[in-house]
Amino acid sequence: MYIQAVKASLYLVLATLFWSGNFVVGQAAVASMTPLDLTFWRWALAAVPLLLLAHFIEKPDWRAVLRRWPALLALSVLGMSGYTLLLYSALGYTSAMNASLITAANPALIVVMAIVLLGERTTGLGWLGICLGLLGVLLVLTQGELARLFSLSINTGELMMIGAIIVWGFYTIIARRLKVPAISATAVQVVIATVMLAPLALAMNVQFPDTAAEGWSLAYIALFPSLGSYLLWNLALKTTPPGTAGNYLNLMVVFTAIITVLLGTPLTLVQIVGGLMVIGGVLLTGIKGQPRLAVPAAPTAGGAG
Secondary structure (H helix, E strand, C coil), X not given: CHHHHHHHHHHHHHHHHHHHHHHHHHHHXXXXXXXXXXXXXXXXXXXXXXXXXXXXXXXXXXXXXXXXHHHHHHHHHHHHHHHHHHHHHHCCXXXXXXXXXXXXXXXXXXXXXXXXXXXXXXXXXXXXXXXXHHHHHHHHHCCCCCCHHHHCCCCHHHHHHHHHHHHHHHHHHHHCCCCCCHHHHHHHHHHHHHHHHHHHHHHCCCCCCCCHHHHHHXXXXXXXXXXXXXXXXXXXXXXXXXXXXXXXXXXXXXHHHHHHHHCCCCCCHHHHHHHHHHHHHHHHHHHHHXXXXXXXXXXXXXXXX
């Protein structure tokens, strides 16, 4: 049991590390590739390997899976196409660190959406966590000058990230009710996204990377956050409660901060304070404030990445 727990923890740490890398690598990649380039090739390259992983690890009844096609189509449009396009678009205007900080508020946002849309309830601690997390995000958005909210002078990329986590919130609420094995559901969504984006990719003359830097960036995005993280996350969920696993998503901010600093970009005091407030708010909301709100088998932090 101890060895299983250690393995599961390692899997969860690696999964969040790979998703964190998606913010940093994605920000570098959008300097020479469009968000559509990254989104289309990310899922086109991941589609077949994900299908194979699902088939051999989960051994699903594919007919039963495909009977859920309306929900899978909606999830693909929201999570694979919408969220990913917004994420990579945002990284063209804001830093990977700010993007990860906004994404870290996603669990609290999902609680609010569940209260509004599904009639779920939270506790006083839950509301305290939501408010604390929101204040942390606002500090980051305004660079510590909350008065900027009234002048609407917020970075375009950060507004896109707010849109991205709202989209992912809808994705999560729908995904929570989907009775399909996680890797299989992800694989089908990826295939749908690839097929739906293909005509747009042709019309926009999307091309395969033609430089080594672009190739390595895309290889990382397709292999680690798209394949590795999903596989490791779901392997961990075989022995780890979803709520416990969900707490590991807070590491994304930490890992992104570490990677950012190692690459030579210093963190600001506002980012540090805002990040601590967001993480504290998520912990209050997820651990104490919403004990019955389960984290779905698929990742809930922009996604993951």
